[in-house]
Amino acid sequence: MRVAAHEPAGVVHTPEATIRMDSDKNGSWQTIESHDTSLRYRADYVVGSGTHAYGFITVLDGHLFQSPVAWYRNRDAYGLAPGFENIRDPDFTRPVTADCLFCHAGAFNPIAGTENQYASVPFSHLSIGCSRCHGPTASHLENPDASNIVNPAELAPAARDSICEQCHLKGVARVPNPGLRITDFVPGQPLEQTFTVYREQPPPGTQPSFRVISQAEQLALSLCKRASGNRMWCGTCHDPHVTPPDRVAWFRSRCLQCHAGTRFPASHPARSSNCIACHMPQKEAQDGGHTVFTDHRIQRRPDYSEDSPSGDITPWREPPPQFARRNLGIALIENGMERGVPARMVQGYRMLAEVQQEFPQDSDMYAALGNVLLIGRQYDEAAQAFALAVRYDPHSSSKEASLGAALASGGERSLAEQHLEKALQLDPLNLSAASLLLNVYRDTGENDKADQLARRFNSVLQTPAAHP
Ligand code: HEC
Ligand code: HEC
Ligand code: HEC
Ligand code: HEC
Ligand code: HEC
Ligand code: HEC
Incomplete structure (x- = not known):
């Protein structure tokens, strides 16, 4: 940045x-x-x-x-x-x-x-610093030594791959373990110590569309990766410290690390040819971020089926077993809500309901349950779930707002008002809380309060802050 x-x-x-x-x-x-x-x-x-x-x-x-x-x-x-x-x-x-x-x-x-x-x-x-890949650097700077710094290339495979995956494997949902946030990740450990990345598996026998999956997911589909396992990772071809002066020669030398001894068919181009032009072609970018440009599936012959059948949500790597169902349940609910797939939300809800007792103080779990109940118009139950979410995370503006939303939908206007006002105390620019509260004020005839709130928001949204 x-x-x-x-x-x-x-x-x-x-x-x-x-x-x-x-x-x-x-x-x-x-x-x-x-x-x-x-x-x-x-x-x-x-x-x-x-x-x-x-x-x-x-x-x-x-x-x-x-x-x-x-x-x-x-x-x-x-x-x-x-x-x-x-x-x-x-x-x-x-x-x-x-x-x-x-x-x-x-x-x-x-x-x-x-x-x-x-x-x-x-x-x-602003820019991504050393510690994001090498872990905390304070003790290393005091006493520079290979033992007190993470060298990504020398980590065990899951921890090594996690370094790049923290940013290059978005997945369809990322679910932090109970009580943690994604930003708690520390290089040197597998992501699953902090959060689980979920992806959508295409149904057996079908290929996911190349555009919608990350470089990491594509590479996992390649025969190169499948046949060489943990020997291959992002660092086999990329070195974050080097911008290749000659990209064709750079990547060719990476291929030949493994393919020097490959017996090519007689018609195959020479070993001095541009390997990536044929095996890792680039697709013209139609849109901007979050799409892949270079085909990391390393196919014999490029194939671009654009259909993307939907399949099951599965973890990229399994989280610690005690969190497996809890994290998957939350992922199913988040993804189901984002894509508007009720069956997925229900599946997630059932999963969480089964493990609920193991996580009696898990605010995020209660919030996920509340979201399904709210969409299912079970307003009282939704409010109960959000009340627990708020109890175990008392400073969350968005959870207060969700509780307010459930109460307002259930007709509990004055309680809703209290929680929406609390949400705005915690975050004075929580836009969804504000629009809900405006509706509640208007419904209860508190037009002065409504006008005041609307004026405050309009003045903020129309006055850019001082330059950083
Ligand atoms: C995007 C991730 C990333 C960032 C950011 C990054 N590095 Fe690295 N660094 C790596 C990887 C991966 C390797 C291993 C390269 C290899 O050996 O293939 C490495 C290797 C190194 C090495 C060589 C280690 C050894 O024992 O051979 C040093 C020194 C180093 N980095 C210093 C830094 C410094 C200083 C910064 C900040 C200015 C930094 N790195 C930022 C990923 C990163
Ligand atoms: C903290 C987040 C972060 C980490 C960690 C990270 N990347 Fe990136 N990387 C990015 C972002 C964001 C971009 C997009 C470039 C941009 O627009 O700044 C990028 C771009 C790239 C590019 C394209 C470079 C270009 O100039 O187009 C490559 C290749 C890449 N990363 C490889 C890696 C590898 C390999 C690792 C692991 C060793 C890694 N990255 C770790 C965030 C990260
Ligand atoms: C870490 C080792 C490794 C690297 C690096 C590597 N490959 Fe491979 N690749 C393999 C293995 C192992 C196979 C399985 C067949 C074999 O043994 O040749 C394979 C298979 C292939 C195939 C056949 C795919 C198929 O579906 O039949 C192609 C094409 C290929 N590689 C191209 C490349 C290109 C191009 C590069 C460089 C961009 C590359 N590989 C880099 C290990 C690697
Ligand atoms: C077999 C070699 C190889 C491996 C392994 C590999 N890449 Fe790449 N990657 C490439 C090539 C080739 C390009 C295109 C570079 C260019 O055109 O300059 C590329 C481009 C990228 C880009 C730029 C955006 C794009 O899609 O063109 C990113 C980001 C990236 N790779 C991330 C990764 C990550 C993350 C991993 C590990 C999961 C990885 N790559 C593994 C060869 C590889
Ligand atoms: C002009 C396009 C082109 C270029 C350039 C090219 N290849 Fe290929 N490659 C192909 C095609 C097409 C096939 C499939 C041949 C077949 O199925 O008979 C293939 C097959 C392969 C295979 C599978 C071999 C086998 O029979 O299992 C490997 C490995 C491979 N290429 C690696 C490379 C490497 C490494 C480079 C760069 C030195 C490279 N290719 C350059 C088009 C190309
Ligand atoms: C999991 C990591 C991740 C998250 C979360 C993420 N991005 Fe990105 N974003 C990337 C990477 C990596 C790229 C570079 C393109 C690529 O390789 O996918 C990118 C590309 C972009 C671009 C295009 C610029 C470019 O470098 O191509 C914009 C703008 C952007 N992201 C904004 C956002 C915003 C805003 C959010 C939050 C709503 C967000 N991103 C969330 C990783 C992420």
């Missing part, structure tokens, strides 16, 4: 909005015009190096939000940012969570209990 500079001018049109980019001596600005209103936001930070694309972050009242536009190198122009592609009327209200920054920033200072509020200095390091 970097601080935004004089970013290029440009414009993006969507069916219902126009977003214009311009710069002046106070920074780079993004103006969004939609339905007769015009709002102007400063682009404060830039996400991504721009090899393929980069996106923008806006700071509003100590909160980080995503810009709906990104710069695309292949088009040399702006377009809608990853995740906004199909949004007709985009806005600047999507939170930049600690989970985003875990993969994109060096070190940052989130405020516990909020989704996207950060300290007055949001980042202590």
Whole structure:
């Protein structure tokens, strides 16, 4: 990440909005015009190096939000940012969570209990530093010695692979163990000590679409990886400390580490040919982040079926056995909600209900149960589950908001009001809590309170904070 500079001018049109980019001596600005209103936001930070694309972050009242536009190198122009592609009327209200920054920033200072509020200095390091791959560096800097620093290449396979997977294996859900957060991961250990990554397994006999799975998942499908097992990892071909001066020769030499003795068919090109052009071709990027460009399946002959049948959710690696069903249950619920697949939510719910007693103080588990109950319109039960989630995580604005939502849906307006107000005390810019609370105020005829809340939000959303 970097601080935004004089970013290029440009414009993006969507069916219902126009977003214009311009710069002046106070920074780079993004103006969004939609339905007769015009709002102007400063682009404060830039996400991504721009090899393929980069996106923008806006700071509003100590909160980080995503810009709906990104710069695309292949088009040399702006377009809608990853995740906004199909949004007709985009806005600047999507939170930049600690989970985003875990993969994109060096070190940052989130405020516990909020989704996207950060300290007055949001980042202590913008770019990804040594410790993200080599572990804590303090004792090494005091007394430089190979024994007090992690060398990724020399770790046991699961811990070694975890170094790159922390950022390059997004999966369909990432579930922290009870009481932990994703950001608690420390290099040197397998991810599963902290969180489990879940992926979607295609049904037997089918191939997942190349675009939707990460480099790690693709590599696992390759015969190279399957036949050489733990001998092969990301570091076999990539060295984070080296930008290959001649990429064709660099990758060829990697292939020949293992294929020097391979007997090629007579018609096969020479050993001096460009291996990756045929076996790891690049697909033209249609959109920006979170899609793979280079085919890491290393096939004999490239095959691009674009269908992506849905299958089972399975862990990339198993978590510690005592968490297996709890973590899978949460993953099923999160993924089911994201994709709108009720059967998956129900499956997750049943799984959690079975293991619930083993985790009597597990706030995240209660919140997952509450979400299914809320969607299933079991408002009283949902409120009970969220009340437990709040009890064991009393500073979470989003869980207070969920409790408020369940109570409001169940007609308990005054209790709902209390919890939604609490959610806004914990995080004054919790947008979903605010919109729920507005509805409750209007329903109960408290129009003064509603107007006051609406004014406060409008003034914050329309006044960009001071430049970092
Ligand atoms: C699991 C790690 C991970 C998470 C979580 C994640 N990203 Fe990314 N993101 C990446 C990686 C890695 C790339 C580079 C493209 C690739 O290889 O997928 C990327 C690409 C991008 C890009 C395009 C710029 C580029 O370098 O290509 C933007 C913008 C972006 N991410 C924003 C976000 C935002 C905002 C969030 C949170 C909502 C987020 N990302 C969450 C790992 C992540
Ligand atoms: C803290 C998160 C993080 C970790 C850890 C990480 N990466 Fe990345 N990596 C990224 C992001 C984000 C990008 C996208 C580049 C950008 O836009 O800044 C990226 C880009 C890359 C690229 C493309 C480089 C380019 O210029 O396009 C390669 C190759 C890569 N990473 C390999 C690895 C390998 C191998 C490891 C493990 C040794 C690793 N990464 C660990 C976050 C990470
Ligand atoms: C994206 C992950 C990543 C980041 C960030 C990173 N490294 Fe590395 N580093 C590696 C990997 C992987 C290796 C092993 C390379 C190999 O041997 O194949 C390595 C190897 C090294 C080695 C050689 C170790 C040995 O015993 O041979 C040194 C020294 C080193 N890194 C220092 C640093 C410093 C200093 C920084 C910060 C400026 C840094 N690294 C940032 C991934 C990373
Ligand atoms: C760590 C060792 C290793 C590396 C590195 C490696 N491979 Fe392989 N690859 C294998 C093994 C083992 C097989 C199984 C067949 C064999 O023994 O030749 C294989 C098989 C293949 C196949 C046949 C695939 C199929 O489905 O029939 C192709 C094509 C291939 N490799 C290309 C490459 C290319 C291109 C590179 C470099 C980008 C590469 N490999 C790097 C170990 C490796
Ligand atoms: C057999 C060699 C090989 C292995 C192993 C390998 N890569 Fe790559 N990777 C490549 C090649 C080749 C490219 C394209 C580089 C280029 O065109 O300059 C690439 C590109 C990338 C990029 C840039 C985005 C893209 O898709 O083009 C990322 C990120 C990346 N690799 C991550 C990983 C990660 C993470 C792993 C381990 C799970 C991994 N790679 C393992 C060969 C490999
Ligand atoms: C012009 C495209 C092209 C280039 C360049 C190329 N290959 Fe191939 N390769 C193929 C094709 C096509 C096949 C499948 C041949 C067949 O099925 O008869 C193949 C097969 C293979 C196999 C499987 C051999 C077997 O019979 O099991 C390996 C391994 C392999 N290539 C590695 C490499 C390496 C390493 C390089 C670079 C030195 C390379 N290839 C360069 C097209 C290419």
